[in-house]
Amino acid sequence: MLFQPSCHLECITGLVAGRKALLSRFLSSWNGPSVKTTWPVILLGLIAPALAAEDAARQDGLAWLTKMANASRRLNYSGTFVYQHADRIETSRIAHFVNPAGGEFEKLETLDGPAREVIRTNDQVTCYLPDAKTVIIEKRSARRFPALLPEPLTGVADNYVVSVAGMDRVAGYECQVVVLEPRDKLRYGHQFCAETRSGLPLRARTLSEKNQPLESFAFTELKMGGSFSRDQVRSRYAAKSRDWKIDQSTLVLRDVPADTGWTLTRQPAGFRKLTELKRSIAGRAVMVSHIVYSDGVAAVSVFIEPLPKTRPAQSLSHQGAVNIYVRPVADHLVTVLGETPAATVMQIANSLEYRGGLGR
Amino acid sequence: MDKISQWMDGELSGHETQKQLTRVKQDAELHHSWGIFHLIGDVMRGERALSREFEQRVATRLPGEPAVLAPRHRAASRFTTYALSAVASVSAVALVAWIALFNNPLAPPPDLAQAPATPPPTAAPSEQLASVPSDGKMNEYLIAHQEFSPSTEIQGLATYIRGVSSARPLEGR
Numbered sequence: 001m002l003f004q005p006s007c008h009l010e011c012i013t014g015l016v017a018g019r020k021a022l023l024s025r026f027l028s029s030w031n032g033p034s035v036k037t038t039w040p041v042i043l044l045g046l047i048a049p050a051l052a053a054e055d056a057a058r059q060d061g062l063a064w065l066t067k068m069a070n071a072s073r074r075l076n077y078s079g080t081f082v083y084q085h086a087d088r089i090e091t092s093r094i095a096h097f098v099n100p101a102g103g104e105f106e107k108l109e110t111l112d113g114p115a116r117e118v119i120r121t122n123d124q125v126t127c128y129l130p131d132a133k134t135v136i137i138e139k140r141s142a143r144r145f146p147a148l149l150p151e152p153l154t155g156v157a158d159n160y161v162v163s164v165a166g167m168d169r170v171a172g173y174e175c176q177v178v179v180l181e182p183r184d185k186l187r188y189g190h191q192f193c194a195e196t197r198s199g200l201p202l203r204a205r206t207l208s209e210k211n212q213p214l215e216s217f218a219f220t221e222l223k224m225g226g227s228f229s230r231d232q233v234r235s236r237y238a239a240k241s242r243d244w245k246i247d248q249s250t251l252v253l254r255d256v257p258a259d260t261g262w263t264l265t266r267q268p269a270g271f272r273k274l275t276e277l278k279r280s281i282a283g284r285a286v287m288v289s290h291i292v293y294s295d296g297v298a299a300v301s302v303f304i305e306p307l308p309k310t311r312p313a314q315s316l317s318h319q320g321a322v323n324i325y326v327r328p329v330a331d332h333l334v335t336v337l338g339e340t341p342a343a344t345v346m347q348i349a350n351s352l353e354y355r356g357g358l359g360r
Numbered sequence: 361m362d363k364i365s366q367w368m369d370g371e372l373s374g375h376e377t378q379k380q381l382t383r384v385k386q387d388a389e390l391h392h393s394w395g396i397f398h399l400i401g402d403v404m405r406g407e408r409a410l411s412r413e414f415e416q417r418v419a420t421r422l423p424g425e426p427a428v429l430a431p432r433h434r435a436a437s438r439f440t441t442y443a444l445s446a447v448a449s450v451s452a453v454a455l456v457a458w459i460a461l462f463n464n465p466l467a468p469p470p471d472l473a474q475a476p477a478t479p480p481p482t483a484a485p486s487e488q489l490a491s492v493p494s495d496g497k498m499n500e501y502l503i504a505h506q507e508f509s510p511s512t513e514i515q516g517l518a519t520y521i522r523g524v525s526s527a528r529p530l531e532g533r
Contacts, residue, residue: 301505319494
């Protein structure tokens with residue numbers, strides 16, 4: 001291509017566009033069968049191994065993510081883990097058992113500070129708060145959705161550079177380090193260490209834009225395997241809590257998505273809507289619209305409810321890697337929270353718009 | 361101000377120029393305007409690159425502009441007017457930013473990909489709103505959120521610790 005002396009801006013743009021077109025043709029032909037006819041073999045010889053290696057690392061990383069989720073769900077285990085955020089460390093016990101006759105049971109119990117217990121029994125999560133003599137019950141018709149597996153994993157690779165990075169040791173077990181590096185600043189980085197044989201995540205870290213840990217979960221002691229034991233996943237407050245206050249939240253339309261009438265004018269790149277429903281929140285009488293967006297790894301929840309009598313000021317707070325933004329919008333109170341940077345949470349809150357329809 | 365504009369365009373005589381020069385020297389406000397006029401001129405001619413921070417600040421503040429479109433029980437028409445004017449002002453800011461940053465014939469075409477019309481991922485939280493540690497008032501929302509987060513899918517019930525965490529810095533322990 002010769003550069004003409006009379007060539008102006010359009011011409012330069014054309015040249016650049018031409019180069020881009022060539023590049024994209026090259027890239028698209030990469031997976032196709034016509035590679036040999038169009039492109040010099042020597043160029044491929046240089047680039048192919050690099051691309052193949054990156055692809056292999058990504059496939060490997062994604063496979064480990066799948067393995068981790070499966071292990072968390074199917075494995076019997078019990079152990080102690082520390083939750084570290086800001087300058088605080090909290091120690092808890094966790095036990096997970098699957099009944100071969102059917103049923104998944106999990107128990108989380110804090111070991112320091114005020115006693116807390118969280119019990120999962122299939123489709124129900126119950127939180128016991130003994131000091132407040134309160135029980136919070138989250139009930140739903142189907143367990144854990146969105147299912148991370150298998151389809152949304154492709155979205156993960158669009159939003160994160162997924163790779164495996166060496167071995168480490170946590171709670172006495174060898175583990176594989178899996179790294180999710182965000183492709184932009186709308187999300188945080190993640191690093192997991194998955195037990196080599198089972199894939200159980202022994203450590204999970206969330207990293208800030210500056211690669212500083214925001215939050216970390218890590219086992220300090222762990223026992224895997226063993227047979228189903230109902231006692232290990234039963235609440236110690238089951239009997240005592242009979243006369244406690246019970247805050248039960250209900251998901252009215254259950255798994256059927258509801259049209260809340262709310263939508264985003266600027267949905268952050270890489271995030272898609274997972275679900276939209278009408279529900280109640282424990283301890284609150286009013287119905288709340290709940291919309292969830294996710295990029296495959298992080299999720300952001302939007303709660304919209306009528307404005308309480310005393311209009312709250314807008315506020316920004318955080319709990320570990322979760323940022324929480326509260327903002328009154330006209331006659332509504334909007335609460336947006338998720339394990340993403342504050343800017344992402346705020347962008348979602350600030351671009352919320354009522355499009356009408358059902359819901360009010 | 362007209363005179364200064366003419367002076368900048370080289371339309372004043374030697375005598376008149378001398379007069380304006382004295383004015384600008386004495387009047388701080390005029391002096392400031394003189395600087396601003398030159399800055400605008402430079403930017404429009406593409407002789408001066410705006411700092412990266414400027415571009416980011418404009419883009420960061422765009423998402424934060426209150427383009428509020430929400431239903432209201434009363435006073436709907438007044439609200440719509442407000443919302444539309446807010447949108448209009450945001451658009452105007454975006455347009456000015458666009459012209460200042462990108463209407464530059466010397467700029468290389470790839471820069472167009474960084475148009476400020478799409479909020480860039482670099483958006484930082486508003487400086488006026490500092491983030492404070494959660495005081496536990498949001499725990500019910502955290503618990504409600506956790507069920508839908510893929511992190512629960514990967515790590516299991518452990519992530520619920522966020523919603524029952526005993527860390528309440530305001531109350532102490």
